[in-house]
Amino acid sequence: MPGAADLLALARDGDGDAFRALVEPYRRELEVHCYRILGSVQDAEDLLQETLLAAWRGIGGYEERASLRTWLYRIATNRCLNALRAGARRPPEYADYRPEVALPEPSHRRAEPSWLEPYPDVLLDEITDHTPGPEARYELRESVSLAFLAALQDLPPKQRVVLVLRDVLGYRAAEVAAMLDTTEDAVAGALKRARRGMPGPGGGSAPLPSSPQERRIVADFVRAFEAGDVDAVVALLTDDAWLTMPPLPLEYQGLDAVRNFLATVALRDGKRHVLIPTRANGQPAFGCYQRDPRTPILHAHGVIVLTLSGDRVAAVTRFIDNSLLATFGLPRSLRPTDGQG
Known part of the structure; x- marks a missing residue:
């Protein structure tokens, strides 16, 4: 060679x-x-x-x-x-998205849709290990977490790239300045402003991937969600848990808001789902399929990603675009196996 x-x-x-x-x-x-x-x-x-x-x-x-x-x-x-x-990154098929039922009033409403999508862990595993420079602040797992990326998307473009190049990849200020055809002072100023809007690194509150603690939380969530048990799902959440549905700009925070959403939308009228486990952004994730009482077919219902904190679920993010399932090697519909009831 x-x-x-x-x-x-x-x-x-x-x-x-x-x-x-x-x-x-x-x-x-x-x-x-x-x-x-x-x-x-x-x-x-x-x-x-x-x-x-x-x-x-x-x-x-x-x-x-x-x-x-x-x-x-x-x-x-x-x-x-x-x-x-x-400014052309706007999937047209979701410009006129209409949910099956009217959604409850959110706790928060973003100024514009969130175009954040989940990234499969199986692809992250293909990255060659290039140890970040001494100034890098974020490890690989943290630098692709949904919380980090959501905060990153709220930064202006120049601040966004400077923070990634400096704090994630560890490039020196002089190298970043050369990449962007700007000055080191401009890079330092952009980095300072960007850091103000970002979560601190290394929170360490989430269980390790595939650890017994993570497996237990995930198994409890799957059992409760597939059973349509709103109370059991809510019992697994932190008090300030978030439920979001990118790209919709609606955000629900707190046990009461999430409970109301589950009861009136996601799990209403005895709706039942099957969750197929996968991983995204270093976090537990699922291909979500809804049971059809008229046929044995399970229909795609987006991708769900869990953000864990200690022994609880701090955020449930449901991506409503069914085309994302293909990114995880999952089909648009399933026939239930014996193990799926």
Whole structure:
């Protein structure tokens, strides 16, 4: 197998296979970088392709002033900034979304829809381990958590990318300034403002993934939700738990608000669901399917992600876009097995 220098020389001479071998170790982490900035799996996939195409076209001009990885991150970051400035990231099929029943008045109403989508853990596992720089503040699991990403999406684009490049990826201020064609002072100012709006790192309150504690909480939630037992679901929540449904801008906080939503919408009139376990953003997740009393078919009903805190559920996020199930390798409909009743 040729070394990196040989692959670079071949790629500059127009060898596509050499170029693919050169960038392959960075492909998944670049996609996750785009996902952090954009909040959308589909947008991240699209921007990754744009990044690699731009890199292929520009490989002849790569002067090796920075590492290949840094050069690729520069391209990806600026492509993401361009996408955010264009303001075109609005899935048209959900512009006129209408729920089956009228939704109760929310505790909070965001100024605009949240286009955040879940990211499968199975893809995160493909990232090559590049230890963050000494100034990085967020570990991989925390830097893709829904709470972190939701806060990130509320930042202005320049602050968003500066925080990711500095605090997640550990790039030095001078490197970030070079990537963004700006000054180190501008980078320092953007980072200071961005940090004010972000949760502190390393909360450590969630159980470890796949630990006995996490498995117990998840099993209790599945049992209660599939049984349609509103009281049992609520008993698993923290007092200030959140229930959200991206991209809808409606947010329900607190036991009373969540209980009312479950009783009048999600679990009303004896509605029953089957939850198929998966993982997203380092958190327990499920493909949600609703039982149809007229047929044996289970119909897709979005993706649910749980945010855990200690031995309770701090947030239930239900993504209403059924097309997201395919990202997790799950179908749009299921026939129940014996184990699913």
